[in-house]
Amino acid sequence: MDIKEIQSLIKFVAKSGASEVKLEMEDVKITIKTGSSKTETTIVQAAPVASVPQAMPAPAPVAAAPASAPAETASNDAAEDTSKYITIKSPIIGTFYRKPSPDKPNFVEVGSEIKTGDTVCIIEAMKLFNEIESEVSGKIVKILADDSSPVEFDQPLFLVDPS
Template structure:
């Protein structure tokens, strides 16, 4: 399922008035939740690879990576110092926010222990705020992206020590 299909699905769900839609195919599981307040509707999209992630080489330095069609997954880093760490990558293009709102603390700090499903950050794309959840448990070793900065698809965001 490509980004255009996901965007069309989000638009359809928003127009239908449904509060939650789950879609599961052979290779992708998508959950779209809409929660409305008095002023606007916020949609959260979570795209989870169903099959085990395939190991991919990650750049040693955080750099934008050309867009691809496969969903982002945690992959081991290739740098000798970082070989034991898992890289959490951006599943979409957008603006990364490390805090739920400007007056709140960041979701995760370096040295913090996380578990699978913990929210690491939010990426805003087309006025939709997408919570990025951890696919692994471990300890945050390094944050590779600054708050409120643009990110590319498959760009490394966090290094996690799974031990």
């Protein structure tokens, strides 16, 4: 594993929102810990062994970056109107669901009051259903994703009025 692959891995982990990742291969052990604004990397490497090509998950952020660029330019016009709102964004890639099951009511609607820690939606990723909790308190102003639709990492899902 060369330095460019390690740097790509660090950037990928930082963007994913994971707090700690450990990677162990035959000749390399890597631990990446991310904090509020600091990334710490520990690399322990044993004696060199004949190199074998390794599959890297690094292309994923490259594919996600161009997809989010057009969304940013389209939202620049609306940014003036929504600047007072807080955006709840998707922490993972997956399928967005507004309710816990088809026969249950939605977690939140436009106008719903939410508190920090309230579940606002579910995102299914690799057959796991992840409850997404609000990190802010306020009132839901707009729901930006359609039910049962795919969402990207860091895609805006809700606008919240904190007042």
